[in-house]
Amino acid sequence: AVEVDEFEGYANPHAARIAVIADQLARSFSLGSRDRFSLRAAALLHDLGEVAMAREYIQRPGSLTSEERIDLARHPIIGEREAARVGADRGAQLLVRWHHESWNGSGYPDGLRFEQIPLGARILRVADVYAALTDARPFHAAYSESRAREHLLEWTGLEFDPGVVRALLSLEPAKELQSYARVVEAAPEPMSGLSEPPAVAGG
Numbered sequence: 001a002v003e004v005d006e007f008e009g010y011a012n013p014h015a016a017r018i019a020v021i022a023d024q025l026a027r028s029f030s031l032g033s034r035d036r037f038s039l040r041a042a043a044l045l046h047d048l049g050e051v052a053m054a055r056e057y058i059q060r061p062g063s064l065t066s067e068e069r070i071d072l073a074r075h076p077i078i079g080e081r082e083a084a085r086v087g088a089d090r091g092a093q094l095l096v097r098w099h100h101e102s103w104n105g106s107g108y109p110d111g112l113r114f115e116q117i118p119l120g121a122r123i124l125r126v127a128d129v130y131a132a133l134t135d136a137r138p139f140h141a142a143y144s145e146s147r148a149r150e151h152l153l154e155w156t157g158l159e160f161d162p163g164v165v166r167a168l169l170s171l172e173p174a175k176e177l178q179s180y181a182r183v184v185e186a187a188p189e190p191m192s193g194l195s196e197p198p199a200v201a202g203g
Contacts, residue, residue, distance in 0.1 A: 014135055019043035021168070022127040028167045029119060038091030039120045045088055046099045046128060049079030061139030073108045076100050091120070099124045102159045122161040126152065126168055129160070 019040040026036045050058055053075055057068045064072065080097040088096070098112065098121035105113030107125075133148040143151070149169060156165045 014131055015044045015046070017135070018046070018124070018127045018131045021131060021171070022123050024171055025123045025127060025164060025167050026120070028170070029123070031119070035091070035120060038089055039095060039124060041088050041092035042083070042095035042099065042120070042124055043127065045079065045083045045086070045092065046096050046124060047075065047079065048082040048086070048096070049075035049077070052078050052082050073100075077109050094118070095120050095124055099128060101125065103161050104158050107159070117161075119161075119164075122164050126160050126164045130168060 022039050022043045023036055026039050031039070050072075053071075055068075055071065057064055058072070076097050076099060080093045083093045083096045084090075095118070097109065098117060101107035101110065101112045101117045101121055102125075103114065103117070103122070105111055130148055130152060133143040133151060134145060136142040152160060152165050152168065156162045
């Protein structure tokens, strides 16, 4: 997680913060301990594919070219492979694969939509975007909490599951940075609700 944060240029423990936010959201949906364990692991590893790709444009300010966007869209699949390599459980691997899927089906790599996207991946998507917006990076200042929440509302029903956004908006801001020391816990009972990814042409 630290390696990923450093590569992406975050000023704070970004991946750990996502794990904390995602776990609070998972609790609000009464997800089981195994699901939450996999979700926290996925949060810590979600952009491992970017590190493995090691592309200069990821750290460069400014917009990506169309070719760079297409290339970058491979990172969840590469991240799934890298998560397996470092020993993450299969549930976490799939959440890494699907953390850029969008509620309306416009995401990647598999174009899943609505409840086709596992709840854990929908949670990870919202937690990741919220944490990214509210943390400073070398090429952009952090959004205020209110501005970040406005962004989530603007894209609710398009990129984001409306129910997950409502759950995040109900969180108390003070809780979003707690529990860093409790991010890693023992894995309990079997996980539910995840299936293997569909076959993807060309990859």
